[in-house]
Amino acid sequence: SYELTQPPSVSVSPGQTANITCSGDKLGDRYIYWYQQKTGQSPVVVISQNDKRPSGIPERFSGSSSARTATLTISGTQAMDEADYYCQAWDSGTAVFGGGTELTVL
Amino acid sequence: QVQLQESGPGLVKPSLTLSLTCTVSGDSISSGDSYWSWIRQPPQKGLEWIGYISDSGNTYYNPPLKSRFTLSVDTSKNHFSLKVNSVTAADTAVYFCARAPLPGDSFDYWGQGLLVTVSS
Numbered sequence: 537s538y539e540l541t542q543p544p545s546v547s548v549s550p551g552q553t554a555n556i557t558c559s560g561d562k563l564g565d566r567y568i569y570w571y572q573q574k575t576g577q578s579p580v581v582v583i584s585q586n587d588k589r590p591s592g593i594p595e596r597f598s599g600s601s602s603a604r605t606a607t608l609t610i611s612g613t614q615a616m617d618e619a620d621y622y623c624q625a626w627d628s629g630t631a632v633f634g635g636g637t638e639l640t641v642l
Numbered sequence: 643q644v645q646l647q648e649s650g651p652g653l654v655k656p657s658l659t660l661s662l663t664c665t666v667s668g669d670s671i672s673s674g675d676s677y678w679s680w681i682r683q684p685p686q687k688g689l690e691w692i693g694y695i696s697d698s699g700n701t702y703y704n705p706p707l708k709s710r711f712t713l714s715v716d717t718s719k720n721h722f723s724l725k726v727n728s729v730t731a732a733d734t735a736v737y738f739c740a741r742a743p744l745p746g747d748s749f750d751y752w753g754q755g756l757l758v759t760v761s762s
Contacts, residue, residue: 537705569748571689578738578752579689590750622689626746629702631679631691 538627540634547640554610556637558623561604568606569624570599572617573636579622583608615641644668646739646753653759654733660726660760664739664753665719671697672717677742679749680713680724682735690735694745695722702745729760 540560548554558568568586571579583599584590586606596611610617618641623634650662664678671678680692693703695713703711715722726733736757740749 567746571749578755579749580752581748581750584748590748624689624748629745630704631681631694631742631749633689633691636688 538625538630538632540623540625540632542621542623542634542637544635545638545640547642548610548613550615550641551612554613554617554639554641556608556610556621556623556639558606558608558634559604560625560634563601563606563625564603566625566627568599568601570597570606570608571622571624572619573622574619582621610639613639613641617641644741644751646741646751648737648739648753648756650737650756650758652757653761654729655762656730656760657728660724660729660733660758662724662737662739662756662758663721664723665721666741667720669741669751670717671715671720671722673697675743677745678715678722679740679742680711681738681740681749681752683738683755684732684735692724694742731760734758734760 570583572582573579582597586601587599598609622636645667654660674697677694679694695701710727712725736755738755739753741751
């Protein structure tokens with residue numbers, strides 16, 4: 537079965553840039569989506585189709601993707617960005633989530 | 643504004659069947675514009691997609707879960723449902739319902755989630 541791999545945790549200082557990676561086979565052949573999930577809340581999509589920011593998502597969130605790695609970048613990270621982040625793709629009709637990355641802002 | 647709301651029991655005994663319903667407002671399931679999914683999250687763990695259903699009842703399941711999980715839809719009530727047979731402690735999770743405009747799209751609207759505990 538298809539797998540997406542994320543680092544379990546990333547730490548960043550306020551105001552700095554956070555990069556969260558998601559690796560998998562043939563990422564260039566599929567779209568990657570990124571979700572932010574704060575404690576006790578439902579996930580919210582912050583990046584769609586590799587690099588598109590849905591309405592209402594701050595400009596500091598951006599995404600990129602290459603053959604094997606997709607990256608969520610948060611520029612000028614704020615304390616409110618502390619959350620779990622999940623990448624997601626579709627493979628043969630099945631939605632696949634990465635294991636999630638806990639972003640700590642300290 | 644599209645809203646999804648899960649409902650069902652918070653506690654289920656092992657070996658029994660879990661039944662959950664997701665009621666949709668702000669969108670009509672019968673419009674056929676979207677696909678409706680269930681996703682679960684065990685405590686302190688990641689997200690696991692269970693499957694989706696269309697307005698016509700077409701379903702697609704995550705292969706490892708296919709044997710015990712059944713999705714259904716009732717367009718007259720604008721809701722869709724999930725049944726899980728022979729539950730075990732491993733089925734303890736927050737269950738979310740979510741919408742994707744098409745398979746291959748993002749999940750753009752989610753319910754608030756419902757914690758289901760399997761315990762005797």
